[in-house]
Amino acid sequence: MVEFAQLRDRMVQVQLARRGIRDRRVLDAMAQVPRERFVETGFEEFAYEDGALPIANAQTISQPYIVALMTEAAELKPADKVLEVGTGSGYAAAVASRLARTVHTVERHRALATTAAERLAALGYDNCVVHTGDGTGGLPEEAPFDSILVAAGGPEVPDALKGQLAIGGRLVIPIGDLEHEQSLLRITRRSDTQYDEEAFGAVRFVPLIGEHGWAEDGTRSA
Ligand code: SAM
Numbered sequence: 001m002v003e004f005a006q007l008r009d010r011m012v013q014v015q016l017a018r019r020g021i022r023d024r025r026v027l028d029a030m031a032q033v034p035r036e037r038f039v040e041t042g043f044e045e046f047a048y049e050d051g052a053l054p055i056a057n058a059q060t061i062s063q064p065y066i067v068a069l070m071t072e073a074a075e076l077k078p079a080d081k082v083l084e085v086g087t088g089s090g091y092a093a094a095v096a097s098r099l100a101r102t103v104h105t106v107e108r109h110r111a112l113a114t115t116a117a118e119r120l121a122a123l124g125y126d127n128c129v130v131h132t133g134d135g136t137g138g139l140p141e142e143a144p145f146d147s148i149l150v151a152a153g154g155p156e157v158p159d160a161l162k163g164q165l166a167i168g169g170r171l172v173i174p175i176g177d178l179e180h181e182q183s184l185l186r187i188t189r190r191s192d193t194q195y196d197e198e199a200f201g202a203v204r205f206v207p208l209i210g211e212h213g214w215a216e217d218g219t220r221s222a
Pocket of ligand 1 (some may be wrong): 091093108133134136206211213
């Protein structure tokens with residue numbers, strides 16, 4: 001039998017620590033969450049390879065390094081209330097849930113949301129709440145958030161998400177003109193009206209589809 005715990009430790013060393021992920025809490029969370037339980041049946045043996053993997057509805061579970069990079073950039077603290085847009089498999093939500101108080105995660109595909117909710121509950125990630133819907137408008141009824149992580153790439157930063165950040169809150173989101181190529185941005189809310197923006201390099205995410213993202217046919221709906 002494959003020793004998943006060993007593969008996970010190796011992933012943390014080789015794919016994350018050696019590539020510059022420094023936050024000990026992020027490395028520990030990534031060493032805890034069993035990625036093999038979030039991939040599709042039959043893909044377990046590839047769970048600790050250095051890449052994204054396909055999941056249902058033509059979506060992906062993100063590359064471990066990208067999950068770590070985004071989580072580190074989000075600077076999650078134990079008391080934080082977090083919003084994730086793009087639940088997918090639920091893996092990144094599980095990682096964030098080790099570092100924050102509550103994680104609300106929104107997925108537009110009902111089937112993915114249902115599977116992720118069942119999986120997170122079965123694994124005991126009780127501080128994750130899965131919602132179905134278009135996350136480009138955020139989750140006004142739960143705002144403000146200390147951090148918002150967007151796991152799909154949009155054409156521009158949705159104002160609704162910026163507006164749902166607490167003061168000091170961080171929004172980590174891939175943004176780009178091309179549907180499948182983006183720059184990873186961190187937007188920090190400094191006051192009611194002032195936001196700082198930093199770039200964390202080039203990334204490739206599936207498109208963020210919704211009212212303040214791309215339209216289904218790849219044109220801008222924002
Ligand atoms: N975080 C996920 C994980 O750990 O498995 C990976 C997410 S996958 C790269 C991106 C997800 O975003 C897809 O499941 C896609 O359906 C979802 N998505 C795209 N646009 C969305 C939107 N407007 N609202 C909610 N989810 C959206």
